[in-house]
Amino acid sequence: MSKTIPEEEKTVRCIVCPTGCEIHVKNVKGELIIDGHTCNRGEEYAKDEFIAPKRILTSTMRVNNGLLPLIPVRTNQPVLKEQLNNILKEIAKKIVNAPIKMGDVLIENVLDLGVNIIASRDLIRV
Amino acid sequence: MKEYKTDVAIIGGGSAGLAAAIIIKKSGLDALILERDRELGGITLQCIHNGFGIHEFKEELTGPEFVQRFINEVKHLEIPYKLDTMVIKIEKNKTIYAVNNKEGLIKVIPKAIILAMGCRERTRGNINMPGFRPAGIYTAGQAQRFVNVEGYLPGNTYVILGSGDIGMIMARRLIWEGCKVKAVVEIQPTVSGLLRNEVQCLEDYDIPLITSYTVTKIHGRHRVKGVTISKVDRQFDRIIGTDRFIECDTLLLSVGLIPENELSHNAGAELSSNGGPIIDNNLETEIEGMFACGNVLQVHDLVDLVVAEAKRAGINAIEYIKNRYGKNLKKKDKIKCLTGENVNYIKPDLINKSDISKEIIFSFRVQRPERRILIQFKDENNNIVFKRKKRYVIPSEMIELNINLGESGASDETKTIKVEVIPQPEVLIDNND
Ligand SMILES: Cc1cc2nc3c(=O)[nH]c(=O)nc-3n(C[C@H](O)[C@H](O)[C@H](O)COP(=O)(O)OP(=O)(O)OC[C@H]3O[C@@H](n4cnc5c(N)ncnc54)[C@H](O)[C@@H]3O)c2cc1C
Ligand code: SF4
Numbered sequence: 001m002s003k004t005i006p007e008e009e010k011t012v013r014c015i016v017c018p019t020g021c022e023i024h025v026k027n028v029k030g031e032l033i034i035d036g037h038t039c040n041r042g043e044e045y046a047k048d049e050f051i052a053p054k055r056i057l058t059s060t061m062r063v064n065n066g067l068l069p070l071i072p073v074r075t076n077q078p079v080l081k082e083q084l085n086n087i088l089k090e091i092a093k094k095i096v097n098a099p100i101k102m103g104d105v106l107i108e109n110v111l112d113l114g115v116n117i118i119a120s121r122d123l124i125r126v
Numbered sequence: 127m128k129e130y131k132t133d134v135a136i137i138g139g140g141s142a143g144l145a146a147a148i149i150i151k152k153s154g155l156d157a158l159i160l161e162r163d164r165e166l167g168g169i170t171l172q173c174i175h176n177g178f179g180i181h182e183f184k185e186e187l188t189g190p191e192f193v194q195r196f197i198n199e200v201k202h203l204e205i206p207y208k209l210d211t212m213v214i215k216i217e218k219n220k221t222i223y224a225v226n227n228k229e230g231l232i233k234v235i236p237k238a239i240i241l242a243m244g245c246r247e248r249t250r251g252n253i254n255m256p257g258f259r260p261a262g263i264y265t266a267g268q269a270q271r272f273v274n275v276e277g278y279l280p281g282n283t284y285v286i287l288g289s290g291d292i293g294m295i296m297a298r299r300l301i302w303e304g305c306k307v308k309a310v311v312e313i314q315p316t317v318s319g320l321l322r323n324e325v326q327c328l329e330d331y332d333i334p335l336i337t338s339y340t341v342t343k344i345h346g347r348h349r350v351k352g353v354t355i356s357k358v359d360r361q362f363d364r365i366i367g368t369d370r371f372i373e374c375d376t377l378l379l380s381v382g383l384i385p386e387n388e389l390s391h392n393a394g395a396e397l398s399s400n401g402g403p404i405i406d407n408n409l410e411t412e413i414e415g416m417f418a419c420g421n422v423l424q425v426h427d428l429v430d431l432v433v434a435e436a437k438r439a440g441i442n443a444i445e446y447i448k449n450r451y452g453k454n455l456k457k458k459d460k461i462k463c464l465t466g467e468n469v470n471y472i473k474p475d476l477i478n479k480s481d482i483s484k485e486i487i488f489s490f491r492v493q494r495p496e497r498r499i500l501i502q503f504k505d506e507n508n509n510i511v512f513k514r515k516k517r518y519v520i521p522s523e524m525i526e527l528n529i530n531l532g533e534s535g536a537s538d539e540t541k542t543i544k545v546e547v548i549p550q551p552e553v554l555i556d557n558n559d
Contacts, residue, residue, distance in 0.1 A: 013329075015322040019518065055326065056176045058188055059302060060274055067165070069277040072174035072190045081330070088302055102194050120174060121190035122197075 012049045014042040025050040054078035058120070059091050061106060065125050066098035072120040073106055079115055086111055098125040128232045132158040132206075134443050135222055135236035137213050137389070140168020141429050142420025142436040143242035144196035149440035151203045155447060158234065159200070159207035160224055166200065166207060167193045168244055169421075170429060172271045175295050177322075181430035192429060216393035220415060237451050238415040238443040241390055241403065242436065245383040245421035247292075262350030266292040266380035270299070279303060281376025285353050286310045287341050291319035291427075291522070293380025298327035307333050308372050311355050313340040313362055316495060318522055320427075341377065342369065350375055383425045390418065400424055400471035406460060407474045407486045408442040409435070415446050424473050424489060427524055431489075438487075459538070466504070466546030468492050470521065482540065483532030490545060495520040498550045503531065503543050511536040511543065515550060 014021045014037065023036040023046040032050065037043045048054070056078050060070040073091060090110050100106075100123045107117035134150050136143045139161030147157040159166070170178065173189030180186055183195070200207065211226040222234040247265040262281055264272075269280050270292060282305055286293045289312040297307045310328060315338050317324045328335050336355065342364055343354035357368035385402040387395075395403040395411040395418075402423040403411045410417050419439035420432045460476040470491040477486060496519055503512035511534045519525065536543065 013321065013325050015325050020321045055330075056186070058175050060174065060277070062277070068275060070275065072188060072274060074174075074176060074188055084302075102191060120188045121171070121194045 010050055011036075012046040014045055016041045016045050053081045055081055055084065057084050057087055059088060061091050061117070062095045063100070063123060064095055064097045066100070066123045067126050068123060071096065071098075071100055071106075071123050073117050074120055075110075076105075076116045076118050079113060083111070083113060087113075087115075087117075091117060098123050128229050130158060130232065130234045132156045132234065132236050133447055134158075134238045134240060134440075135160065135220075135234050136240045136242055137216075137222070138168065138242035138244055138420070138422065139163070139166040139207060139209075140242060140244050140420065141170055141193055141196060142244070142422070142432050142439075143168070143240070144193070144200050145433040145436035146240045146242060146419060146440040146443070147205050147207075148196065148199050148203065149437050150444060151205050153440075153444045155444060157205055158236070159205065160211050160213050160222070160234070161207060161209050162212040164209055166197050166209070169267070172267070172274045173295075174274045175299075178429050181428070182433055189429070196433075213389060216389055216416075218394050218413065220413070237447050238417065240436075240439050240443055241411070241416065241418040241422050242420050242439075243386045243389065243422040245385045245425050247379070248382045248384060249379065258344065258347050260344065260346040260348055260350050262346070262376045263344065264376065264378055266290070266296045266378045269376075269378050270296055273299060273303060279305060281350075281374075282306065283308060283374045284376045284378060285341070285355075285372050285374045286378045286380055288312060288380035288382070289314075289317045289319055289324070289335060289337075290380040290382060291323050293378060294319050294323040294327040296378060296380070297333050298331060301331045301333070307331075308374055309334045309336050309355075311339050311341060312337045313358055314338070320522060339368075339370075340364075344377060345371075350377055353377055383421070385422050385425065387422065390416075390422070398471060398475050399465070400473075402471075402473070404475040405473065406458075406476040406478055407481055407484075408445075408478070409439045409474070410442060410446070415443075415451065417443050417446075424471070424524070427522065431524070431526065461536075461540050462542045463488075464542055464544040465490075466502075466544045468494060468496065468499075468519075468547040469545050472545050477531075477543065479538040479540075482536055482538055483530065485528050485530050487526060487528050488545070489524055489526045491521055491524055492519045492547050493521060496547065496549065499547050500550045501525070501527070502546050502548065503529070503536075504546070505536060505540045505544075506542045509535055511540075519547060 009026045012023045026033040058074045104119045105116045133155040134157045136159045139159045150157040170189035170193040176188045178187045178192040213224045215223040247267045284307045339355045341353045342356040345352045352373040356364045390403045417439040419436040426432045459479045463472045472490040501514045
């Protein structure tokens, strides 16, 4: 997925370890200038956060005939932050039938992003 | 009354109880899990966010995924469990009384007990907030259960009091469900949960974190209509003229957790300052053969550490049944652990003198954040028996240390061990770990 770099400049608070360094990332004609980090892991993190921040999305999906009315779900890999809302809408549209097993794919290739929505637990039918 | 006999009765079927049951069953002894909820799994079932299991499974799982692995193993090993079964009393001789709607009152007679009842949230009563009692005030954990398990939203527009992790995680969750979160209000000058949650749950969604403020008034007689927040000084007293009104229909309280210990207390186990039962270095309470682990003992940040502690409780219960049960051995002499400068509580509370030359896992929390500190263990004569430097301590991160005190000067003559967290003397400032 090719993406243009969004902003010129950004301060990222590193969450990789509890030190919480403030890292400045600057885009100077396509080249990234990074400073404020104390270690390489922080540099990598700040770069990813600047270019394409990604998150695992966790939510719940409605269920028919289950022990519970909902099943917790997640994306099987991190997705671009800007896609989170669109994916949430897809999850909200869907109702699945119990029984469900942990890891079952409940939405395949959501919005053609190459990402699946999977079940986070077992849920028996009642 | 129906009666059950078992080697180890486990009270609570959350992560701690399940992990303990598995290790006991694998040793060849019997376990029986008593759980008051409709299913096994405990609090982790409602924590649908990811971030669990990094130590235990070396991958980042959601709460339900983490505990499902333990539930699957409990079922695979055919460990008996009773659901919808609430333990109401433990007697000094360890006889347990519980109720469920199929059998009524039942009696369980175990050789050993593992307490694994988890913790509960502090509520408005615990933090002393005046006002009417309109609808629309919940603890963050209650809201988490409504939204993630029961499937309904407690309101539309929220203010969250307290910047604990559960509150911040709920803020993001509510935004994802289409609600508005006006602010997270924190009485301390700094956030109380993890930085990771501050960044990924609040900053990502531009939710204001208002520090050194607290809620001083709740508006609305039948339903919350808004809250007044006010700035506080260092003594947490309200500063006149700083009041701000925020309109909302729901107030969530994320103001901390306390171990759930009426049962243990009524059984005769004394509690220590953190609300958990007093235990020795084998996680054994003052009632012989009764052990405690997980959040009922001390509130943990990481479920991985809960599981590790529960396995130790299981192993110690097995040891008790094999070597000490029914033998009426003399009580062991103990060294008392005390809290000093900037230490909120310390576990264990007691060390068996006979174990002083073994590795012991100590865990504690600090009272306030501090950089460049020295952790010191001192005996009653102020001899330093252990020290370690640390770059950074905060109350929201439990500190765990594995120490052999015998190697550094403590002996079975030692009477007390005091733990303190002090600023590093200048000469030590290089080479922090
Ligand atoms: C909201 C929240 C978010 C968290 N987020 C994270 C995270 O992101 N990552 C992480 O690693 N850790 C996290 N934790 C911490 C971790 O999940 C917990 O510390 C851990 O799950 C506690 O396990 P436990 O078995 O001690 O307690 P619980 O899971 O609470 O289990 C206790 C069980 O005992 C039962 N019980 C209580 N009293 C009785 C009785 N009288 N009779 C019968 N049964 C009884 C309860 O019903 C419950 O099932 C979080 C904790 C909370 C509360
Ligand atoms: S940059 Fe390195 S030291 Fe600083 S917070 Fe990130 S991981 Fe920690």
